Amino acid sequence: xxxxxxxxxxxSTRPEYLHLGFGNRHGLITGATGTGKTVTxxxxxxxxxxxxxxxFCADIKGDVAGLSKPGEPKDFLAERxxxxxxxxxxxxxxxxxxxxxxxxxGHPVRTTVSEMGPLLLSRMLDLNATQExxxxxxxxxxxxxxxxxxxxxxxxxxxxxxxxxxAELSAHYGNISTASVGAIQRALLVLEQQGAENFFGEPAxxxxxxxxxxxxxxxxxxxxxxxxxMRAPRLYAMFLLxxxxxxxxxxxxxxxxxxxxxxxxxxxxxxxxxxxxxxLLDKIEQVVxxxxxxxxxxxxxxxxPADVPEGVLAxxxxxxxxxxxxxxPKEQKAVRIAAETFRPNPDFDTAEVITQxxxxxxxxxxxxxxxxxxxxxxxxxxxxxxxxxxxxSEERATVIAGxxxxxxxxxxxxxxxxxxxxDARAANAMREAxxxxxxxxxxxxxxxxxxxxxRRSTRQTPMEAALTSFARTVARRAGDSFxxxxxxxxxxxR
Numbered sequence: 001x002x003x004x005x006x007x008x009x010x011x012s013t014r015p016e017y018l019h020l021g022f023g024n025r026h027g028l029i030t031g032a033t034g035t036g037k038t039v040t041x042x043x044x045x046x047x048x049x050x051x052x053x054x055x056f057c058a059d060i061k062g063d064v065a066g067l068s069k070p071g072e073p074k075d076f077l078a079e080r081x082x083x084x085x086x087x088x089x090x091x092x093x094x095x096x097x098x099x100x101x102x103x104x105x106g107h108p109v110r111t112t113v114s115e116m117g118p119l120l121l122s123r124m125l126d127l128n129a130t131q132e133x134x135x136x137x138x139x140x141x142x143x144x145x146x147x148x149x150x151x152x153x154x155x156x157x158x159x160x161x162x163x164x165x166x167a168e169l170s171a172h173y174g175n176i177s178t179a180s181v182g183a184i185q186r187a188l189l190v191l192e193q194q195g196a197e198n199f200f201g202e203p204a205x206x207x208x209x210x211x212x213x214x215x216x217x218x219x220x221x222x223x224x225x226x227x228x229x230m231r232a233p234r235l236y237a238m239f240l241l242x243x244x245x246x247x248x249x250x251x252x253x254x255x256x257x258x259x260x261x262x263x264x265x266x267x268x269x270x271x272x273x274x275x276x277x278x279x280l281l282d283k284i285e286q287v288v289x290x291x292x293x294x295x296x297x298x299x300x301x302x303x304x305p306a307d308v309p310e311g312v313l314a315x316x317x318x319x320x321x322x323x324x325x326x327x328x329p330k331e332q333k334a335v336r337i338a339a340e341t342f343r344p345n346p347d348f349d350t351a352e353v354i355t356q357x358x359x360x361x362x363x364x365x366x367x368x369x370x371x372x373x374x375x376x377x378x379x380x381x382x383x384x385x386x387x388x389x390x391x392x393s394e395e396r397a398t399v400i401a402g403x404x405x406x407x408x409x410x411x412x413x414x415x416x417x418x419x420x421x422x423d424a425r426a427a428n429a430m431r432e433a434x435x436x437x438x439x440x441x442x443x444x445x446x447x448x449x450x451x452x453x454x455r456r457s458t459r460q461t462p463m464e465a466a467l468t469s470f471a472r473t474v475a476r477r478a479g480d481s482f483x484x485x486x487x488x489x490x491x492x493x494r
Contacts, residue, residue: 001382002088005258007047009040009320009364011084012377013347018044018318020051020259022367024292026315027299028308030338031322036360037301040320041265042067042384044299045221048263049094054211054219057265058226058240066387067221068096068399077383080360084380092385095214097222097403098396101199101239105225106400107409109239110201113149114142116242123280124196124238125187134180137173138162148417151201152192157419159185194232199239202413207250209405211262220404230268237271241284244298248287251294261295269300270307285311305338313341317367323357342376353378 001008006017018027029044031037038061045055045067059065070091071077081089098106113121118139122132138158142149149155159181162169166176212220229236244264254261266272272284288298292315300308300316304324308316319341326332339351342365353363357378364379391399400406 001086002050004051007044007051008086008382009043009047009366010362010379010381011086012364012379014377015085016364016366016377016379018047018366019368020048020053021256022317022371023048023053023260023263024257024295024297025317025367025371026288026292026297027318027320027366028305028313028316029299029301029320029322030303030305030307030324031357031362032303032325034359035322035357036362036381037322038063039360039384039388040322040362040381041267041299041301042386042388043382044263045265046094046385048260049219049221051259052213052217052219053260053263054213055221055263055265056210056224056243057221058224058229058236058267060226060230060267062225062227062390063388064223065096065098065225065391065396066389067094067223068098069093069387069391069395071383071385071387077388080380080383084382086382089383090385094386095212095218095220096399097209097212097220097405098225098400099222100225101229101235102195102225103198103410104228105396106223107403107405108198108412109205109224110199110409110412111204111242111246112202113151113155113200114139115204115246116200116238119280119283120238120242120245123276124234125184125191126234127184127187131180131184131187133174134162134176135184137169137176140173141169142418147421150415150417151419152188152197154418155200156185156188157422159188161422191232191235194235195228196232196235199235202415203409205243205409207246209408212404226267233268233271236268240266241272241287244287244291244296245283247296248291248294251291251296253293254295255293257295260297263297263299265299265301267301269302273307273309273312281309281311285309285315288312288315304334305341306334317371317373319363319365319373321354321363323359323361324354326355343373345376345378348378350376 001015003017005021006019007023009016009018029037029040041057042064045057048055057064070093072091099109100106101109118132118136122135127135138155139149141147141162142158147154147158149158162176163178163181166178166181170176210222214220226236229239247262247264251261273281276284291298299318300312302308305313305321321338321342324331324335324338326335335354336351338354342350342363344350350363357363360381362379362381363376365373365376368374
């Protein structure tokens with residue numbers, strides 16, 4: 001049943017395989033809660049890893065971590081394997097790297113504020129158009145003045161700097177108000193309280209560390225611990241979108257390879273699209289459309305195909321639909337929409353079967369020769385080879401200690417960036433102000449001394465004053481005598 005060029009999914013009227021050559025044509029796994037989506041994700045991850053394809057997926061409930069350990073014999077698993085004719089069934093664990101944005105259940109995952117960019121960050125902060133414009137201006141100022149934006153304190157510091165220079169910067173970057181800057185800072189505070197400050201910084205994640213293979217040629221399965229992260233769903237969605245964008249930007253074009261370079265599972269995919277602005281939806285659609293040429297397959301996991309926008313849904317060639325419930329008119333409409341996404345099978349009514357599927361059953365349609373979707377088949381999904389349960393904290397610690405990236409990301413690096421440079425500028429400005437104040441004080445003292453010296457140079461000693469007074473008296477009396485003499489003469493002449 002296991003073959004080299006395909007992933008065995010299960011059996012309908014025939015064995016159902018997802019061919020590796022079409023693995024980068026993306027896929028969709030849908031179904032109501034408890035119908036088997038996680039197990040389907042698990043067997044796909046196993047199949048890709050066995051074929052040498054690295055995998056990245058999120059672990060929402062903690063049970064995906066079981067991929068790292070061999071499964072345990074259980075009667076219902078053996079019964080399922082026998083029923084579908086899975087003669088190659090055996091238990092094995094797969095090479096795994098655990099990651100965690102908070103650094104508690106895996107290696108820390110970080111990126112820089114600059115790499116996240118203003119568009120995704122604005123979405124994460126839920127900013128309006130005006131605030132997004134100011135954030136764009138802040139990033140532009142950072143570029144213009146050579147200020148690296150690496151972590152949260154860099155961004156906060158630069159925003160305060162922008163507010164202080166708003167009058168000057170408004171002429172170059174558009175109107176900047178203190179109210180809008182304050183709103184951005186408050187949004188940052190909320191995100192920081194959710195733990196986002198752990199995500200921004202260095203060392204930043206290298207995409208190459210998600211694309212490793214082990215000594216047996218199996219692809220490493222990177223598992224992101226997301227049970228705590230789901231409490232901040234906006235951060236979760238933006239992290240995965242950032243990662244997808246980084247894959248698109250950094251990987252070279254490979255066309256249509258024999259097998260994917262990486263397969264990316266986006267669990268709880270509706271969180272990415274809920275209330276997303278059109279500009280963000282356009283970006284998601286563009287990335288999904290183009291990233292397959294980089295050899296990356298993206299598989300969205302969600303409850304209903306209607307959770308995914310039409311433009312993205314059209315890019316998803318491989319589809320696995322678990323049971324949906326249809327108790328209300330809205331749910332019945334969703335079932336019909338889901339049924340219409342499959343190539344019909346004349347043996348059954350797709351919409352009717354969707355509501356009748358049992359746990360571990362699914363409707364499967366994958367791309368076949370020339371990229372044409374196969375006729376939908378009612379499929380009994382194969383049992384996984386790895387553990388169908390969470391692992392212990394001791395088992396997790398052992399995997400982390402033996403990880404190929406152990407020690408690469410565990411310690412934070414805080415190099416000189418916007419915060420330090422602006423802090424140095426402020427310190428220099430303060431020193432210059434102090435120096436200017438001292439110089440002004442010294443100049444004032446010198447002027448006071450000069451004035452005192454001038455006064456002293458014109459002031460006479462008592463002896464000098466007495467002689468001066470005597471001379472003035474003598475002169476005055478001599479003048480009086482002269483005047484009287486003259487006047488007398490003049491009087492007598494009359």
